[in-house]
Amino acid sequence: MNRTIVWQTAFRYLRGKRSANAVPILSRISMLAIAVGSCAMIVLFSVFNGFEDVVKDLYKAFYPDIKITAARGKFFQADEQRLAKLRQVNGVTVITPVIEDNVLVNSEDEQIVVTLKGIDPSYFKVNDLSPYIVEGRDSVVIDPAPTAIVGQHIEAQLGVDVNNVFSRLNLYYPNANANFALNPESAFQSLRLRPDGVFHVQDDFDGKYVLARLPLAQQLFNQSGKLSAYEIKLNPGTDQESVKKAMKQLLGESFVVETRFEQNRMLYVVMRTEKWAVYAILLLVLLIASFNMVGGLSLLVLEKEKDMAILQTMGADRSTIRGIFLTEGILWSLTGGLIGVLIGGLLCLGQQQFKWKKLEGSFIIDAYPVSMQFSDFVLVIVTVIIVGLLAALYPAMRSGKIESAVMLRSS
Structure with a gap:
């Protein structure tokens, strides 16, 4: 196959004037449909990325980079030697001990069940909670009042x-x-705290957690010297999986080591599934739009039969003829795809800068978040190229059956 002839002829058909038939109309409709689908993909992917980034930032308030818990039971004994070994793992910045369990809490008006989380001052270096403190202080103390x-x-x-x-x-x-039989009042341990700060992250957290100093929580749970987890912050760019592997080797089977993804596996799986579901729907739209391209290329084959016959008499083989129309289909789809990607990127940049589309209701963010990723642009371009190639297969196979002698005699 002569690639030079293929590309030169395909570009000529893309740019050149055509006779007064349906080919120009169908080609432009096909490009427009591909452009709309590509633009929609970029915009929706970027919005999904934006929401995913927002959710990940919110979950950083209570889910650390790495979390270590006991393989059996709620609590484990704190061990300074074990902690010192964990701190020596490459990539570890801060390790904070925590203890948590469900408690009954009441005030003068109501009572509910919440999760009391005992923390020390390093907790705020591991978990990014401080930006979400909406009232009061971002610290807890024991003295003068807990x-x-x-x-x-x-x-x-x-x-x-x-x-x-x-x-x-x-x-x-x-x-x-x-x-309980001898002293009913001793059935519960109690702790009295003064609320000194309020955080607002999202409903899952806002209605669940009460934070207090670690020794107070250990005393209430009657678990002196014990913890429920180590929460760990890593250096930016550190591979969480490699750190997890190193820590599992140190700790053995008695502990469970989880990355942030594993702590929220279902959430991340759902977000990614939704994104790919949208991709599948828009891909179906592109495939339906490609039927116009099939019709347009089929008409182009009929219109250029004489040209193909001449190329055959000049020595072009059937693969060269097929390659011209395959390339033409790719150029049609790629032209529409590039236009759509450009418009989609500009729309996303506009949303980032000017926040055109607002979120209705009470949310932490006031407009739809947008985060553009290079991989999404590559995926869309590759997709439209494949769609164009598939749409051009039938017309290209048909063009390869042209008999030069017959066509030249009929002309």
Whole structure:
């Protein structure tokens, strides 16, 4: 196959004037349909990426880069030697110990079940919670009065006020060592905290967590010297899987080591599945749009039969003739795809800069988030090329059956 002839002829047909038939109309309709589909892909992919980035940022408030928990049971004994070995793993920046369990909490008005999370000051270096503190302080203390940080929904449900120095939370936890028959009052351990900060991340967290100092939580759970997890922050760019592997070798089978993806596996799987579902729908739209291209290329084959016959008499083989129309189909789809990608990219840039499309309701963000990724642009371009190639297969195979002698005699 003579590639020079193929590309020169295909570009000539793309640019050149055609006779007054349906070919120019169908070619432009095909390019327009491909452009619209490509533009929609870029815009929707970028919006999905934007929402994924927002969700990932929100989850950083409570889900660290790496989390270590006991393989059996809720709690494990804190070990300074083990902690020192973990700190020596390449890529580790900060390790914070935590303990958490469900407790009953009440105020003067209401009572609900929440998760009490005992933390130390390094917790805020590992988990990015500080930007989401909407009232009060982003720290908890023991003296002079034990304080807590609560979710916004918990604050509303219990009717507490961080600006009221007399506002209190009463926390209760079952006492496993109590003899209920002899002393019913000893059935629960209790802790009294003053709400000193409120965070607003999202509903899953705002209605779940109460944060207090680690020793207070250990005392309430009757688990002195024990933890429920180590939460770890890594250096930016560190491979989480390699760190996970190194830590599993250090800890053995007694502990579970999870990356942020594994802590939220279902969430990430759902987000990625939704994105690929949208891709499949838009791909179907492109395939339907390619029927116009099949018709247009078939008419082009009929229009250029004489040209093909002349090329055959000059020595062009059937593969060269087929290659011309395959290339023509790719050029049609690629032209439409590039136009669509350009328009989609400009729309996304405009949304980033000017926030044209707003989100209705009460959200942390006020406009649709957009995040463009180079891989999405490559995927769209490759997709439209494949669609163009598939659409050109039938016309190209038909063009290869042209008999030069017959065509020249008929002309």
